[in-house]
Amino acid sequence: MSVDLTSLEADMTAWRRHIHRHPELGFHEQGTVRFILDLLEEFGVDEVHTGIGGTGIVATIRAGASERAIGIRADIDALPMTELAESDHKSCTPGVMHACGHDGHTTMLLGAAKHLAATRNFDGAVHLIFQPAEESLGYQGPGGDPDGGASAMIRDGLFERFPMEAIFGVHNRPGIAAGKLAGRAGALYAAADKFEIVVSGKGGHAARPHLTIDPVLVAAQIVIAVQSIVARNTDPMDAAVVSICKVEAGTAFNIIADEARMGGTVRTLSRASQDAVEKRLREIVTGVATSFGATAELHYERGYPSLHNPADLYAKVREVAIGVVGPERFVDLDIVPGMGGEDFARYLDVVPGCFLLLGNGDEGPGSVMLHNSHYAYDDSISPTGAALWVALAEAFLPK
16 A cells, blocks of 8 residues: 655654654653644644543544544653754753654654545544653653553553554664564564562671671672573573663772662563563572572562564554555564563553554664664654554555
8 A cells, every 4th residue: 555655754854853852751741742732733633632641642533434443652752861962953851862763653643643634545533642651661750650651541541432443553663774664473572570679688897797798799699690590591492681780789988788779670572481580580589698698679560561463463564564665675573572662562462453663774873772862763764654554544444
């Protein structure tokens, strides 16, 4: 299905760069929401509902008489990072940056909204979902939701208020040529869990370590021991990540602390692996601490589940995507899925859906990986993302 929205590139670039200049963290996207709402009113969408899941928006465009409906989701939040790359649309908010391209995702959906509202070449309803706080794993603002924006919107009745047969999403991907679409059936993203370890020992003078139980020493042994979970407890044909990313202890150079704290993340592709890694992590933490005469507690929080594209639905979406970009510009991912997390997986626990990747560039600025202070979104890919949404709406809701 051929859909060409390159005529919207200039407008979409301007929208995206405005959002990029004014990034906002999860559940605090009030300025972004106002900007989106002004454009949706200008486009003439049929319904706009706000405050879903905090700062979430659902806009509906209807055509024909069918009661069928689909949903298309874009995330709207930024990250707590300082932008280092120089540009004329650099972030104006200190310590906050669109380092994951959510400004681009939002722009793609706005472009699709403008085209769909003008053409209405489908039969049914298209629900445009502007979701807050996709990045909230590890960050929670006042009044926020530790599970993220997808969970918050679901709890606010997203699927009861806006019934839909399927939901779709996309993420830009540095490392894939700009404008290429990519995907795979089955696992695409990993489950993203987080944990904290608290090691309790016995503090004292650093010159008399024999009178103490040093929690820093215990913590160091735990850091080394947990590496065996992936190296020696995980099937080599499976995939898992256990990363300890934060270690805190002590107040001075000559005092052995009473306590050490560590924090990290676990990424897995199946529920069985998720259960096994958590179990082994708990055994190592308590066992190592006991062997040194200390105690340790593991606080483990399951985050986003792994994201799996159902084979039958993916096959149809793949066909539509190839119609948009051509067979030579669709990439069938036959590699191990990425171990990043994506809370779009929450929606797939409730309704069928599919998620694709859109290349941001395999060289130059567009190839800088996500969550990097030098990340740069390639505005030339926005019309492709918007065209994908239009094509999916017309394919899944045919006249």
